[in-house]
Amino acid sequence: MVLDDIDKKILRLLQENAHYTLKDIANKINLSLTPVHDRVKRLEKEGVIEKYVSILNKKKLGNNLTVYCQVTLTKQTYDTSEGFNQAILEMPEVVECNYVSGNFDYMLKIIIPDMESYHHFHQKKLSVLPEVSLINTVFVISEVKSTTVLPI
Amino acid sequence: MVLDDIDKKILRLLQENAHYTLKDIANKINLSLTPVHDRVKRLEKEGVIEKYVSILNKKKLGNNLTVYCQVTLTKQTYDTSEGFNQAILEMPEVVECNYVSGNFDYMLKIIIPDMESYHHFHQKKLSVLPEVSLINTVFVISEVKSTTVLPI
DNA sequence: ACTTTTACAGAAATATTTTCTGTTTGAAAG
DNA sequence: CTTTCAAACAGAAAATATTTCTGTAAAAGT
Numbered sequence: 001m002v003l004d005d006i007d008k009k010i011l012r013l014l015q016e017n018a019h020y021t022l023k024d025i026a027n028k029i030n031l032s033l034t035p036v037h038d039r040v041k042r043l044e045k046e047g048v049i050e051k052y053v054s055i056l057n058k059k060k061l062g063n064n065l066t067v068y069c070q071v072t073l074t075k076q077t078y079d080t081s082e083g084f085n086q087a088i089l090e091m092p093e094v095v096e097c098n099y100v101s102g103n104f105d106y107m108l109k110i111i112i113p114d115m116e117s118y119h120h121f122h123q124k125k126l127s128v129l130p131e132v133s134l135i136n137t138v139f140v141i142s143e144v145k146s147t148t149v150l151p152i
Numbered sequence: 153m154v155l156d157d158i159d160k161k162i163l164r165l166l167q168e169n170a171h172y173t174l175k176d177i178a179n180k181i182n183l184s185l186t187p188v189h190d191r192v193k194r195l196e197k198e199g200v201i202e203k204y205v206s207i208l209n210k211k212k213l214g215n216n217l218t219v220y221c222q223v224t225l226t227k228q229t230y231d232t233s234e235g236f237n238q239a240i241l242e243m244p245e246v247v248e249c250n251y252v253s254g255n256f257d258y259m260l261k262i263i264i265p266d267m268e269s270y271h272h273f274h275q276k277k278l279s280v281l282p283e284v285s286l287i288n289t290v291f292v293i294s295e296v297k298s299t300t301v302l303p304i
Numbered sequence: 305a306c307t308t309t310t311a312c313a314g315a316a317a318t319a320t321t322t323t324c325t326g327t328t329t330g331a332a333a334g
Numbered sequence: 335c336t337t338t339c340a341a342a343c344a345g346a347a348a349a350t351a352t353t354t355c356t357g358t359a360a361a362a363g364t
Binding site: 017053063068085096098139140141142144145150151152 | 252
């Protein structure tokens with residue numbers, strides 16, 4: 001799918017604020033409602049726009065600790081990976097999980113209330129997985145930037 | 153601010169899909185429009201709901217490479233940190249940046265078209281910052297999980 | 305040269321959000 | 335003990351937004 005300049009403008013706006021109305025967008029890019037509507041629907045259908053979500057404030061929900069876990073598996077086989085992946089998908093405190101290159105196998109991002117909850121998560125949920133051999137924890141001291149906006 | 157069970161149900165729904173209508177939500181939690189409307193407005197006003205955004209598909213935008221950069225600064229002073237932070241905020245390919253504990257100072261997440269773009273970013277944008285002393289790159293081979301949904 | 309497609313505009317129909325009015329309930333004040 | 339007040343909710347009306355329909359003009363394909 002080819003994205004022209006108008007598509008890109010629409011995407012930039014919608015990335016910022018999913019509650020912009022078609023009229024808002026139409027005004028900002030000097031078009032009528034129809035093409036804006038058609039383009040947004042097309043972008044949704046093609047999967048360029050994956051979904052619309054609400055971003056909540058972690059701290060106001062009581063999640064005051066963010067950590068990265070660098071995980072090494074016991075074996076680098078497909079079955080071991082798949083088992084680990086499935087387990088991770090079930091854990092709501094794991095908000096990111098990527099299989100990576102380097103000295104460890106997975107990089108995880110965990111959002112959790114406090115150190116005590118992390119201790120529990122580490123000891124009772126993560127390290128007990130049969131696929132997990134080693135966990136190295138990197139604590140976030142201060143968040144500088146966190147955005148869902150992709151460069152277009 | 154105290155969140156009761158109804159607030160939490162609303163937040164869980166809106167985290168999933170910011171385009172649920174008040175009616176959708178009202179139906180799902182067996183309430184009329186009024187309390188749903190009032191609660192959503194209150195949650196927005198209190199900052200529990202920070203914003204509504206559209207999630208775009210990275211690959212469909214041509215961003216096929218994700219990497220973590222582990223950055224060590226030249227000095228651990230406030231001014232050095234602040235200088236680095238400001239520079240990072242200006243870089244659209246950096247979607248996450250956290251000051252962390254451990255063997256390095258910052259953990260960055262970079263979303264970028266390909267290895268060539270990363271090479272350019274690394275050499276011409278990141279390593280040239282006067283605050284940066286060392287960069288260790290961890291390449292994402294495969295994305296297992298990536299969510300904006302926080303545990304409630 | 306003709307047909308088809310694409311991109312757009314305007315307006316009508318439908319749906320949603322917002323505002324208004326009012327009821328019930330439970331807690332605080334007299 | 336009863337009166338007052340505020341919070342939580344329901345229903346309906348008003349204001350907005352989205353969706354659908356009709357139509358035009360320009361570009362692309364036959």
